[in-house]
């Protein structure tokens with residue numbers, strides 16, 4: 205392949221363990237809600253968020269007498285006494301319509317309507333139960349499938365337009381030999397990171413400090429400053445480790461400024477942690493999508509036209525578009541396509557990004573339709589994808605920076621044993637189970653933003669690297685240590701890493717799979733600067749063996765600076781810094797996407813194969829095996845990288861079989877707002893997962909050659925499972941999750 209022949213960077217030495225692993229399992233490193241300093245721990249107050257119990261209307265009154273007199277209560281914030289904020293809730297960068305007790309309107313069931321602050325969490329919670337809220341209800345908009353006629357264009361579709369046409373789709377369909385046309389549905393889903401959202405806030409005069417569980421410390425800092433109308437410099441945000449975010453912690457939600465407001469009023473540090481059920485509404489979720497998909501192909505399988513019209517629910521508070529039509533625009537080289545994304549307003553919490561926004565539901569639906577098309581053409585599903593392989597980006601008519609998806613199909617099919625598949629449904633069985641094989645394509649865009657980093661050479665030849673990025677449990681610490689070490693040619697175990705503190709140089713949101721692709725080039729730049737400084741230090745130092753050389757003659761390796769022209773002439777970093785009085789030498793670096801970025805498209809790819817066993821009586825589905833191969837550029841760390849991809853695959857299985865938020869048709873509340881009833885897989889639900897990567901650097905995308913991998917794992921997996929279920933049972937289920945009742949009744 206062309207990309208493989210390009211000059212690859214020297215492989216970076218990998219850490220074989222997670223940088224922060226030991227400090228996590230020993231409890232040494234703290235999650236946001238665990239801090240009890242620098243304030244006096246005895247001063248800490250606990251806030252409990254009170255939520256509305258109607259979906260639409262106004263709060264007429266809140267009788268708080270009993271709650272005020274309840275033990276331990278310090279203060280209660282309601283729309284009737286909360287401090288008036290001097291400006292409307294933030295638009296970008298928060299891009300969320302928040303509930304900050306500024307008025308009495310209720311837009312969804314579960315909306316924050318009060319905050320009770322007490323000496324203990326138990327006291328806050330029991331006082332909250334004593335609040336008597338009187339509402340004037342209004343008719344609520346509930347449901348999606350029954351209200352498709354109300355669909356409208358979104359006011360703010362986000363980055364992508366809500367409609368897009370290429371070529372003449374109708375002409376394509378009229379020429380097609382084979383047409384597939386069906387409706388595919390994905391449900392409302394909610395993020396369920398192990399660590400719930402939570403904030404501790406305290407004021408130091410006019411300055412605000414917060415520990416906050418977030419994917420974006422800089423975003424929280426800016427949003428808090430804007431919401432509370434204080435200078436950005438007065439806000440300090442800290443979050444050393446995040447217990448998962450998946451998009452729900454990518455923007456600031458109401459509880460964060462509410463916690464800060466409570467801290468200001470009480471003059472004390474206040475902790476506000478959401479309970480699990482409070483995660484189903486006030487902090488976003490993935491909307492349900494109803495997708496009408498039509499594919500037309502000639503007899504040889506060539507796509508002549510693709511059409512996808514999506515209708516999804518959106519909160520009455522804010523239009524958020526889940527771009528499920530994305531893959532139909534760029535995954536295959538059809539002659540024409542036509543897509544649209546519309547919304548139906550509902551009295552629900554605001555929707556937001558959720559792992560692989562757009563591509564997760566998008567591949568889940570399109571890749572079933574492709575399987576149906578392959579069957580109707582009597583063609584192997586892999587072959588159909590190869591016939592329509594997009595060598596360039598069809599949606600922008602420009603080249604990819606790198607694409608090796610064909611190798612993914614090949615490698616994963618071989619590892620899976622796809623050639624043993626019998627395409628006839630119900631032709632394979634094992635004991636009392638039908639066995640099915642299915643496959644699908646995975647894809648997610650490669651994103652990158654401006655980032656900065658700081659590095660220091662420390663006494664003893666150790667290093668420090670810092671950047672205002674986040675580690676969501678994904679491996680940011682680990683790959684930062686590796687990259688910094690590689691820059692000076694030292695062992696990665698000698699590097700101390702700091703992130704998750706808004707005083708560090710700025711980095712982007714850890715969302716859109718962009719942290720590694722953005723931050724590592726900044727570290728690379730910083731270590732280059734540092735190497736030059738150290739070289740100059742050695743050159744100027746009469747005691748250095750490198751004294752008097754030229755800067756460009758000096759390189760670093762194995763803990764030493766050396767003369768490129770005579771490698772035995774060297775100076776150890778330890779000696780160099782010792783002669784500098786053990787004073788650290790520091791450099792900062794930055795990196796941003798190339799100016800030419802709009803001339804090419806960058807995207808990651810994968811091929812996912814699934815084997816399922818479906819019980820002939822109960823119709824319970826067991827995913828026995830997933831085999832997936834990804835083209836994600838350079839694999840930065842074997843352990844954390846494979847772990848990320850596997851996590852995504854597990855979520856893809858969950859998408860296929862388990863997850864769905866049920867909305868009460870009268871009260872509009874998520875009925876199953878707990879992990880007992882909102883099903884996510886446990887270990888027993890997951891079979892073997894075989895992940896591999898091609899590890900071909902994408903050097904046109906960034907100098908490290910790596911594209912982000914936080915989200916691609918979930919894409920394609922759900923459809924591979926759905927297609928395997930069809931192969932096993934002959935039942936084509938087009939509505940997720942694919943539960944036993946749906947298979948039974950189909």
Ligand code: MOS
Nearest residue numbers: 450451559715716
């Ligand atoms: Mo991701 S949904 O951008 O955290």
